[in-house]
Amino acid sequence: MIEFDNVTKVYSNGTVGLRNINLTIREGELVVIVGLSGAGKSTFLRSINRLTDISSGDIRVNGKSVTRASGSQLRHIRRDIGMIFQSFNLVKRSTVIRNVLSGRVGYHSTFRTMLGWFPKQDVELSLDALQRVNIREKAYVRSDQLSGGQQQRVSIARALAQEARVILADEPVASLDPLTTRQVMEDLKRINRDMNITTVINLHFIDLAREYATRIIGLRAGEVVFDGTPEEATDEA
């Protein structure tokens, strides 16, 4: 489903982001990428939907090369990939439902959606997505009136409304308190299990990785130094 084929990323200043990465993430996995700050976690995640261009090698999503994709092919690949960020990336002054509806933009190319008007079935889909993360009652509230945890659940709902088959979450709980962190991790885990959405999450807490992942990949200085089950990720490793 997501294949890294000898992937190396060297930034223009010479910094190595990723070095010779070879691995396959299968459909339905919940992979947590762990490593210290600067290990390459964010580069790894962002290269999957080509927010970052790699220097050599190839990345394939569902068999299609992201590296060699044309503009329209890339848009198509990206439609299947929902992104979740540490800082939520919501339009703060917009309502929750409008933020979730924005996940539908890639499905239309009409003047109406450009103005923010979506078909009724998109609204239904968005409300269902909000239901799945238990904040449907906040649909018509302005996004900046929600707590951090609620805002992160809105961004998960946006990925669901997008009908993403893959969720990439870059430090999704880094700005949340411990209780809210658990709620958001539970939501991601539940969605991964119930909807079979392949999920890749960057975390810097190994304990959370052990608790929620089906597979842990450890990075150090751009290289894979661990790839195994949570049970194998013991402290002497």
Ligand code: ADP
């Ligand atoms: P992590 O997400 O694990 O903190 P990153 O993927 O952000 O790691 O960074 C990996 C390495 O690449 C680090 O040494 C970082 O300083 C470097 N890096 C990240 N982005 C850039 C950039 N735009 N230009 C140069 N170096 C970068």
Ligand code: ADP
């Ligand atoms: P606005 O204040 O932006 O004019 P409206 O009064 O038209 O909003 O609608 C109220 C809320 O309902 C808005 O937050 C809007 O996002 C949402 N909404 C309901 N149906 C739709 C739809 N078909 N397309 C887009 N937004 C919708």
